[in-house]
Structures are given as structure tokens and as C-alpha cells.
Amino acid sequence: MLKKINVQDAVGTQLAHDVTEIRPGEFKGAAFRKGHTVCNEDICHLQKLGKNHLYVIDLAEDEIHENEAAAILAGALAGAGVAWENNPKEGKIRMTAAVAGLLQVNTAALAAFNMVEEVMCATLHTHTLVAKGKLVGATRAIPLVMKRVPIERAAAIARQNGGVLSVRALRKAKAGIVVTGSEVFNGLIQDRFAPILTEKVTALGSEVAGVAFAPDDTDLIRQAIISHLENGCDLILLSGGMSVDPDDVTRLAIRQAGATEMHYGASALPGAMFLSARIGDVPLLGVPACGLYHRTTALDLVLPRILAGERIGKKELAFFGHGGLCQDCRECVFPNCAFGKGA
Numbered sequence: 001m002l003k004k005i006n007v008q009d010a011v012g013t014q015l016a017h018d019v020t021e022i023r024p025g026e027f028k029g030a031a032f033r034k035g036h037t038v039c040n041e042d043i044c045h046l047q048k049l050g051k052n053h054l055y056v057i058d059l060a061e062d063e064i065h066e067n068e069a070a071a072i073l074a075g076a077l078a079g080a081g082v083a084w085e086n087n088p089k090e091g092k093i094r095m096t097a098a099v100a101g102l103l104q105v106n107t108a109a110l111a112a113f114n115m116v117e118e119v120m121c122a123t124l125h126t127h128t129l130v131a132k133g134k135l136v137g138a139t140r141a142i143p144l145v146m147k148r149v150p151i152e153r154a155a156a157i158a159r160q161n162g163g164v165l166s167v168r169a170l171r172k173a174k175a176g177i178v179v180t181g182s183e184v185f186n187g188l189i190q191d192r193f194a195p196i197l198t199e200k201v202t203a204l205g206s207e208v209a210g211v212a213f214a215p216d217d218t219d220l221i222r223q224a225i226i227s228h229l230e231n232g233c234d235l236i237l238l239s240g241g242m243s244v245d246p247d248d249v250t251r252l253a254i255r256q257a258g259a260t261e262m263h264y265g266a267s268a269l270p271g272a273m274f275l276s277a278r279i280g281d282v283p284l285l286g287v288p289a290c291g292l293y294h295r296t297t298a299l300d301l302v303l304p305r306i307l308a309g310e311r312i313g314k315k316e317l318a319f320f321g322h323g324g325l326c327q328d329c330r331e332c333v334f335p336n337c338a339f340g341k342g343a
Helices: 040-048 066-077 107-114 148-162 193-203 218-230 250-256 298-307 314-319
Strands: 002-006 019-023 027-032 053-057 063-065 082-084 092-097 101-105 119-123 135-141 145-147 165-168 174-180 207-214 235-239 260-264 275-279 282-287
Touching: 027 040, 063 066, 063 148, 066 082, 066 092, 066 119, 066 135, 066 145, 066 148, 082 165, 101 298, 107 119, 107 148, 119 148, 135 165, 145 148, 174 193, 174 218, 193 207, 193 235, 193 298, 207 218, 218 235, 218 250, 235 298, 250 260, 250 275, 250 282, 282 298, 298 314
Parallel strands: 174 207, 174 235, 235 282
Antiparallel strands: 002 053, 019 027, 063 145, 082 092, 092 135, 101 165, 119 135, 260 275, 275 282
8 A cells, every 4th residue: 555745744754666867868777775764855856856745655465565576576587597686676676697598588478477467577589699697687566566466476477387588508519510512522612611610619619529521422421420420429510412403412311311300491591491300319400502601591590599408390490480581781790680589
């Protein structure tokens, strides 16, 4: 329950909430924090902030203050790899990455949470790479005082499946690269694929254990894959040979090497002819020729998720369609753009 009093009569009372001050282009934050005891010197400042009245709170048994509510919500929303402090500012609690890795947001649970009256949570896009300490989400109860029941209902929704937000550290993979194509194998053209793939792998903290070259020969490509597996590689990337030309036999070689869960085609451009497969627990990623000409392709959407422990199948490749159209900007700023953010 809220009781309104004139600001001139508020000396000696404690503020029931943070009082926000906004100076356009300069500052937005708490001029006074919840619990501050109002003194004579504060009256003029409060009036300049438009506060001619203040509120004294007398909570009923079934009511809750915004700060306590925010802490309950943050505790339910934050899953593994997400940190928060019970120090609300203006009723909000920020959630940050406790580790560097890949942010994962249960978007369906987030929407269900936000459908509850008088609560909210906003996050970064799911599958965003984040550094340790990066702000990944924030939550608050919208009114100053509200009933406990909606808070408890929203928290129950958020707790399902271990929270709405989590950050998974990327594993350090030992990658093997197979560059296919008779023209490269026979020295007719210089390979440019291996350096590109090596840069992408190492940028995510993994290592390239070996690079093999194979002509457009199913058995030789298969042997190159098996050789990498025998050398302990736990991630294999194959370049080229992913289109429909008769010489493009890479997909057949992957299958003959023992691949299962093989999915060809991603709803992303560039990278529509991307392939995802597995041999046992080892992921195999087939990168089409567009990877030579475009800085960012479907591979850049899949690789971090693979290193975070996801299994990329038909459903995941299909969901790239929303946001999976690269705008081919003159200056590529990925990942700070919309590409892949709808998945």
C-alpha cells in the first residue's frame, strides 16, 4: 500500500524507491537511492526533479517491493554461466556473463515470462558470442509495489529447464581441415581455403591439428577424413565439393567415411550449400565455395554453436532463415549486425 505525502513533509522519512535524474546527453541514473533518509537539503533538489510528492510504503502480506521482486526474477532467469548481484538500481537488476562463451536464450520461455503482467526481461540475441562480464540481460518488476502472485508465476516460468539465459564456454577443439578439389591438389591454383578456415577456428580459441588436400576422388577424400580421426581430431572441416556438379563428391565421401545425422542445406545466404554431419561424436562441417569470396557465411553461425556443444541438425539449419540473409555490406561488421540473429 502506498501513502502519498508532500515533499516538504518528507524530512526524516526514507525513500521507498530510487529517484531518477535525467540530464539529456549527460546523465541518467539515481539521484537518490532507495532507503535514503530525506533531509532539508534534499527538498529543493527533489522539487527540481519534479517530485512534489513522495510515497511511504506499508506493504500488505501479499505485496512485494520492486527491488525484492527484481531479485526473485533475476535468480530465476539466470542459468549456468550467468551472474547477477542483488543490488537493484532504479528497480532493475543486470545479468552478466560469468564466463566467456556463447549466450543461449530460451526465447519461448522468455516470451512466456514477458507475458506475465507487470514483469519484464530484455536480453541480447541468443547465440551471441560474449566476453566475461558482458551485459546479457536485465529484468525488473514494472510497478513500485505489486502482488506477489505474478512474481512467483513469472519466476516459475523462468526456472523451467534451468533458467532463461545461460552462457556456455567454447571448448578448445582439435580441428582437421580437408581441402578438396583436383585443381588445388594438382597445383593448378593456389589454395586459399585453408588459411581462411584456420583463421576462423583459431579466432574461437581452437587449434588446427592438420590440413589435408584431396582431389575430386571419393575414396581419397574419405581417407583424408579417416586420417584426421585417427590423429585425434574432434572437429573436421571440409571445403569445396558441395554443389551439384558431377565432380563434387565431397558429400558422398563424408557418408562413406561413416557419417550419420547428415544434413545438407542451410537457410542462410551465403552458405546455402552448407553441410552438417557427425561421425560418432565428431562434428563434420562442409563449407561451400562461397566461403572463399564472402567473409561471413553459414559457417560463422554454426561453428560457435558446435564449439559450445550443440548438435546442429535440420531444425537448427532451417531456423537460420529468419535473419539469415547477409546484406553483403561493403565493410563487414559481423557479428555486430543482424546476420543470423533471428535463429
